[in-house]
Amino acid sequence: MRNTTRTLTTFALCLALVGASCGGDDSGSGSGTALSNEEFCAKVEALDAMDPGTDDMAEVVASVEELADAAPSDELRDAMLALVPVMTALDNLDENDPDAMSKIMEIMMDPEVIAAGELIEKYSTETCGIDGSAD
Numbered sequence: 001m002r003n004t005t006r007t008l009t010t011f012a013l014c015l016a017l018v019g020a021s022c023g024g025d026d027s028g029s030g031s032g033t034a035l036s037n038e039e040f041c042a043k044v045e046a047l048d049a050m051d052p053g054t055d056d057m058a059e060v061v062a063s064v065e066e067l068a069d070a071a072p073s074d075e076l077r078d079a080m081l082a083l084v085p086v087m088t089a090l091d092n093l094d095e096n097d098p099d100a101m102s103k104i105m106e107i108m109m110d111p112e113v114i115a116a117g118e119l120i121e122k123y124s125t126e127t128c129g130i131d132g133s134a135d
Contacts, residue, residue, distance in 0.1 A: 035070045041128040043067055048130070057091035076123055082116035 035043065047067060050060050061084055068080035089107050094100045107113065124130040
């Protein structure tokens with residue numbers, strides 16, 4: 001079960017970080033200040049260096065939320081924030097509870113979460129030049 005948990009954690013982190021990207025217009029209207037595409041990409045690369053197996057997931061989630069707040073577009077910010085519940089659920093996963101695994105899969109297969117991951121991956125590829133398929 002440990003390998004499955006690590007795989008699920010890696011999957012969620014890949015959706016949020018490896019796929020996380022920059023792009024869109026510069027009209028982000030979160031409570032923070034929108035970063036330029038270049039600044040946003042640099043921060044994504046720093047987050048991409050975090051390891052879901054060893055880094056504190058709460059710290060990773062907080063970093064994703066901060067980055068989402070500074071996203072170059074509202075659409076990108078919303079997509080990143082849609083992945084936070086997946087990461088939080090994975091962090092709290094009871095590896096010995098089969099029902100918990102079922103719930104995690106249900107969360108990960110939610111059309112909103114899938115669409116968010118696809119949007120983030122598109123931005124990462126087109127604007128930041130991050131190839132999510134390599135991971």
